[in-house]
Amino acid sequence: MNFPKPEVLEVIRSDPRRVRIGDCATVRLAPGLLDFLMTSPNGSAAARGRGTHPMSGIPLGIALEAAIEACGGQETGIDVLRACECTYDSPVRRDEPLIGRARVGEIGPRHITLEATAESEADGRILIRARLVLVRVGEDGRAERLA
Numbered sequence: 001m002n003f004p005k006p007e008v009l010e011v012i013r014s015d016p017r018r019v020r021i022g023d024c025a026t027v028r029l030a031p032g033l034l035d036f037l038m039t040s041p042n043g044s045a046a047a048r049g050r051g052t053h054p055m056s057g058i059p060l061g062i063a064l065e066a067a068i069e070a071c072g073g074q075e076t077g078i079d080v081l082r083a084c085e086c087t088y089d090s091p092v093r094r095d096e097p098l099i100g101r102a103r104v105g106e107i108g109p110r111h112i113t114l115e116a117t118a119e120s121e122a123d124g125r126i127l128i129r130a131r132l133v134l135v136r137v138g139e140d141g142r143a144e145r146l147a
Helices: 033-038 054-070
Strands: 007-012 024-029 080-088 098-107 112-120 126-135
Touching: 007 054, 024 054, 054 080, 054 098, 054 112, 054 126
Parallel strands: none
Antiparallel strands: 007 024, 024 098, 080 126, 098 112, 112 126
């Protein structure tokens, strides 16, 4: 079964070639992925997503997707999560669409720090609040300078 990738609803970047403080993005994840991961295939006792913690991983994932879009990850290569601190405010329901939002708050020599959220599109509940640190990784596997 295939699921659609997150849909980019909005990206606001003041310079498409560089990341700037205040750049932001909003993405949407259609319902279905969590429900799929929480069910058991063919009567099996274990859910498909067992071990991947979909109830926490999916909200964090959509917040991270928004952060990568805010940094222009496709164009800039800034798309690797280096660190994260998050608080889960409300559990995700199996059948609700999610909205991820992220905003660049700090730019360091090798990292970008963003404030991000994931929320229920159905009722606006905040599911997760996160502080995410993204980097661009070179061929040696280390964070590259962003200058």
